[in-house]
Amino acid sequence: MPNNQFKRGELYSVINGMASTAVARRLQKNFRQAGLEITIEQWSVLYHLWKEDCLSQQELCNRTFRDKPSITRLIDNLEKQKLVKRTASKEDRRINLVCLTETAKGLQDLTIDLANQTMSEALIGVNKEEIETVKSVFQRVYDNLT
Amino acid sequence: MPNNQFKRGELYSVINGMASTAVARRLQKNFRQAGLEITIEQWSVLYHLWKEDCLSQQELCNRTFRDKPSITRLIDNLEKQKLVKRTASKEDRRINLVCLTETAKGLQDLTIDLANQTMSEALIGVNKEEIETVKSVFQRVYDNLT
DNA sequence: GGCATATAGTTAGTTATGCAACTAATTTCA
DNA sequence: TGAAATTAGTTGCATAACTAACTATATGCC
Numbered sequence: 001m002p003n004n005q006f007k008r009g010e011l012y013s014v015i016n017g018m019a020s021t022a023v024a025r026r027l028q029k030n031f032r033q034a035g036l037e038i039t040i041e042q043w044s045v046l047y048h049l050w051k052e053d054c055l056s057q058q059e060l061c062n063r064t065f066r067d068k069p070s071i072t073r074l075i076d077n078l079e080k081q082k083l084v085k086r087t088a089s090k091e092d093r094r095i096n097l098v099c100l101t102e103t104a105k106g107l108q109d110l111t112i113d114l115a116n117q118t119m120s121e122a123l124i125g126v127n128k129e130e131i132e133t134v135k136s137v138f139q140r141v142y143d144n145l146t
Numbered sequence: 147m148p149n150n151q152f153k154r155g156e157l158y159s160v161i162n163g164m165a166s167t168a169v170a171r172r173l174q175k176n177f178r179q180a181g182l183e184i185t186i187e188q189w190s191v192l193y194h195l196w197k198e199d200c201l202s203q204q205e206l207c208n209r210t211f212r213d214k215p216s217i218t219r220l221i222d223n224l225e226k227q228k229l230v231k232r233t234a235s236k237e238d239r240r241i242n243l244v245c246l247t248e249t250a251k252g253l254q255d256l257t258i259d260l261a262n263q264t265m266s267e268a269l270i271g272v273n274k275e276e277i278e279t280v281k282s283v284f285q286r287v288y289d290n291l292t
Numbered sequence: 293g294g295c296a297t298a299t300a301g302t303t304a305g306t307t308a309t310g311c312a313a314c315t316a317a318t319t320t321c322a
Numbered sequence: 323t324g325a326a327a328t329t330a331g332t333t334g335c336a337t338a339a340c341t342a343a344c345t346a347t348a349t350g351c352c
Contacts, residue, residue, distance in 0.1 A: 018211045019284035020166055022291040025310080039310095041338065058300060065164045070339060072302060077337075094300040094347045122287045133279045138165035141268045145168040174340085185340095187308065204330060216309055218332060223307075240317045240330040 027118045034114060036107070037081070043111055045074050046083065046100070050108045054099040056089070083107075173264045180260060182253070183227070189257055191220050192229065192246070196254045200245040202235070229253075 028040050038046070048063045049055060055063070057071050064071070075098055078084045083104040089095035123131065174186050184192070194209045195201060201209070203217050210217070221244055224230040229250040235241035269277065 019287040021211050021309095022288050026291045028310080039337065056300075065167050066338095067340065068301065069303080069341085073338070076302095092300085092348070096301070122290050124290050125286050126283050130279055130283050133276055134283050137272050137276050137280050140271050141165040142168050144268050144270050145172050171340085185307065202330075212308095213310065214331065215311085215333080219308070238318070238330085242331070 023118065023122050026121065027115060030114045030118050031111070034110065036111065036114075038083070038107075038111075041074060042078055042081075042083070043115075045071070045078065046104055046107070046111070049084065049098065049100050049104070050112075054087075054097045056095045056097060058095075060098060078104075169264065169268050172268065173261060176260045176264050177257070180256065182257065182260075184229070184253075184257075187220060188224055188227075188229070189261075191217070191224065192250055192253070192257070195230065195244065195246050195250070196258075200233075200243045202241045202243060204241075206244060224250075 024040055027043075031038060031040070031043070044064055045060060048060060057068065057075060060066075060075075061068055061071050066074075075084060075086065075096075079086060082101055084098050084100055086096040086098055089097050170186055173189075177184060177186070177189070190210055191206060194206060203214065203221060206212075206217050206221075207214055212220075221230060221232065221242075225232065228247055230244050230246055232242040232244055235243050
């Protein structure tokens with residue numbers, strides 16, 4: 001493996017460590033300062049529903065890379081906050097369609113602005129090619145492992 | 147911000163999403179298949195102690211990018227499994243020095259092999275320059291936010 | 293039709309994370 | 323010297339993650 005010589009565990013720390021934690025914390029902080037009561041995990045679910053509303057829980061699992069119990073409880077909490085609603089599908093009664101409420105629709109622009117602003121802060125001094133490299137590497141890593 | 151034009155939230159998903167989750171899950175799975183009962187979070191603490199033994203909890207916070215309660219509880223669990231031991235420092239009695247047991251020392255080679263092997267699987271088709279770019283970008287992101 | 297199998301979602305138990313509030317030991321400095 | 327501020331670590335509370343085991347509905351096949 002000529003390309004993959006690296007120090008013990010170091011790369012694991014890179015991919016799973018400091019940067020993603022720091023970004024997550026900053027985004028959460030920016031949400032809180034804007035008076036938003038949602039977690040970034042909840043936001044990531046809403047994000048996919050803003051792109052396409054009324055997805056099944058299984059589809060949300062696939063798109064957010066979470067397992068089923070995680071999605072069940074995220075939806076539980078989002079439903080408590082009246083941001084989404086479960087509706088049984090008429091074609092297949094095993095399926096819950098998760099749809100946005102009007103309240104949630106109203107949060108879209110603000111939270112996406114905050115996410116963009118957070119990423120702008122995070123990426124000061126990083127150029128477009130580097131971003132493309134990171135995205136492309138991460139895609140290959142994901143594909144290698146799934 | 148000429149360098150930072152990107153689609154809504156997309157980059158957030160890249161940095162916090164699929165790749166790191168996939169690597170973490172694979173590493174955990176490889177530990178389990180080798181009969182190791184430790185979590186990747188516990189491993190990441192042990193990893194820093196293998197590099198330098200008997201660190202304070204605060205120093206472990208800095209090196210693992212975790213907050214103090216997280217380290218307190220990770221050490222609690224590692225102590226239950228008899229992998230580390232807390233010892234009050236003689237110079238400053240506020241400080242707990244966290245030291246490896248012989249059992250933990252014996253796990254070093256195996257777990258680091260498993261981590262390296264996992265990262266090799268993950269990085270098939272990724273070259274050295276790309277890895278360096280990812281590391282460098284993540285370092286700058288971290289510095290920007292802290 | 294009816295049994296085996298697969299799929300969608302939930303529940304229970306353990307570990308981990310973040311924040312806020314707390315105790316105890318140490319340092320600062322007037 | 324002694325009160326105020328700082329530092330190290332712990333505890334309580336809420337959310338989230340993974341695994342395994344579970345219910346309910348749908349599908350496949352004889």
